[in-house]
Amino acid sequence: MTDHHLSDADIQEYVLHRENCREEVVEHLQACGLCMRKAANYRLIFEAVELAPATAVDPDLAGSILAQLPAGRNRARRDRVLVYLLAMAGLVVVVSGYLFRRPFLQVLENVPALLLCLVVAASLAILLFRARGMVKHYQRRMKMLEFS
Amino acid sequence: MDHNSINRQAEKQLVERILQGDSRAFGAVIKSTERLVGQIVGRMIGNAEDRKDIIQDIYLNAFKHLSGFRHAAKLSTWIGHIAYNTCLNFLEKRRLFLPGKNFHPEEDENTQASNTTESLIIHKQLTAILSEKLALLPPVYRTLIVLFHQEAMSYAEIGEITSLPEGTVKSYLFRARKQLKEHVLTDYKKDEL
Numbered sequence: 001m002t003d004h005h006l007s008d009a010d011i012q013e014y015v016l017h018r019e020n021c022r023e024e025v026v027e028h029l030q031a032c033g034l035c036m037r038k039a040a041n042y043r044l045i046f047e048a049v050e051l052a053p054a055t056a057v058d059p060d061l062a063g064s065i066l067a068q069l070p071a072g073r074n075r076a077r078r079d080r081v082l083v084y085l086l087a088m089a090g091l092v093v094v095v096s097g098y099l100f101r102r103p104f105l106q107v108l109e110n111v112p113a114l115l116l117c118l119v120v121a122a123s124l125a126i127l128l129f130r131a132r133g134m135v136k137h138y139q140r141r142m143k144m145l146e147f148s
Numbered sequence: 149m150d151h152n153s154i155n156r157q158a159e160k161q162l163v164e165r166i167l168q169g170d171s172r173a174f175g176a177v178i179k180s181t182e183r184l185v186g187q188i189v190g191r192m193i194g195n196a197e198d199r200k201d202i203i204q205d206i207y208l209n210a211f212k213h214l215s216g217f218r219h220a221a222k223l224s225t226w227i228g229h230i231a232y233n234t235c236l237n238f239l240e241k242r243r244l245f246l247p248g249k250n251f252h253p254e255e256d257e258n259t260q261a262s263n264t265t266e267s268l269i270i271h272k273q274l275t276a277i278l279s280e281k282l283a284l285l286p287p288v289y290r291t292l293i294v295l296f297h298q299e300a301m302s303y304a305e306i307g308e309i310t311s312l313p314e315g316t317v318k319s320y321l322f323r324a325r326k327q328l329k330e331h332v333l334t335d336y337k338k339d340e341l
Contacts, residue, residue, distance in 0.1 A: 008326050045329060048274040049297040052282070054183060055190025057203060062178040065207045066171050075167045079215045141240065 006035045015042045159223045167215055178207055181224045185231045187299060188309075191282075191290040192235035202238060206231045221308050228309040232291070239287060281331040289324035296321055 006014075006028055014021050014029055029035050058064065097104070108116075165173040185206055193199045210227050217226055282290055288310070295301045295309065303321075307314045 008329075009322055012322060012325055042325070042329065044274060045278065045325070045332065046297055048278045049282070049293060049328075051275050052279050052298065053275075054298060055186045055199075057182045057186040058200065061182055061203065061207075062175040065178055065204060065211075066175055068204070068208060069171055069174065069211060075169065075215055077168075079167070141236070 005032065006038075008038075011035060011039050011042055015039050015046065155222075156219060160219060163214060163217060163219075163223065166211070174211060177210075177223065177227070181227045184224055184228050184299060187294050188228060188231040188291055189235055191294050192232075192287040193238065198238070202234055203231075206234050209234065222305075225305055225308045228295075229311070232309050233311075235287070235291075277332060278328070281328055284331050285324055285327055289320060289327065292317065292321050293324050293328065 006025060010021070010025050011029075014025060018026070029039060162173050162177065166177070182203075185203055189199050189202050189206070193202055206227070210230050213230075217223070221229075282293065285293070292306060292310070295306050296303075301309075303314045303317045306312075306317045310317065312320070
């Protein structure tokens with residue numbers, strides 16, 4: 001049995017998941033009036049939270065949302081058609097790329113190297129800019145979640 | 149076939165019906181998830197008008213993106229995830245993350261009594277105190293406490309809704325409960341809590 005008083009983490013764990021607690025925690029709690037009282041108070045708080053009123057929603061929530069939905073369309077069929085169309089478009093691009101590869105490569109060869117470098121550099125710059133924005137957004141949100 | 153896979157099968161059929169244009173099926177989804185969505189939005193957003201608009205946005209977004217739902221999680225968890233993210237985006241835009249800042253839930257029109265049997269009367273006063281003290285916690289803490297203690301969700305399910313690792317959910321919940329206890333203790337020093 002531990003001689004020190006239990007931490008809040010141990011007491012919470014005891015109240016919520018007693019079966020997962022270490023033997024020494026359970027033994028200490030059974031022998032220590034102060035920790036047992038803390039556990040009883042946590043239990044009281046948890047019970048009160050469970051009984052706290054739930055936030056109610058508009059009783060006609062479903063009706064008001066259904067009224068705003070787009071008119072009934074078969075979205076499953078529409079999505080399937082879209083997938084087929086995209087697959088066909090992809091196939092057309094691949095086949096024409098294969099059939100016209102020589103003229104395409106000739107066109108690329110005629111493009112000045114400087115212009116190609118500019119295109120690649122611009123694309124990389126855009127990608128880096130977007131990635132930096134995403135990282136900053138993520139860091140801001142994490143900072144907010146840590147409440148620092 | 150176990151209970152979970154039957155539920156998953158029923159959910160798949162429900163989603164299929166919605167995608168085929170059956171709006172009543174979407175009504176059933178709203179009915180089955182409105183309590184969870186109400187709890188998340190209710191704990192994160194203080195203003196009743198904002199809450200109403202946000203709840204509508206959540207369901208319209210869920211409807212719009214339903215064809216992308218892959219049944220990797222329960223439908224309610226997926227909608228809960230949309231609800232949580234919509235609230236986070238709203239708070240982020242308005243920079244309302246500080247604990248208790250601008251959170252004054254309009255209890256009169258937005259709360260409902262849960263249960264009023266005699267055995268609950270003992271807890272009535274503490275429940276009233278806790279509702280007040282819960283509002284002092286940061287929105288995310290309030291939400292985690294409600295999902296765990298009122299909606300009886302597991303750490304894993306809460307993690308799916310909030311996109312937080314299970315360990316982080318546990319750690320935030322521990323801190324939230326401790327803060328809640330300290331808030332109660334600060335004002336009501338009648339006992340060693």
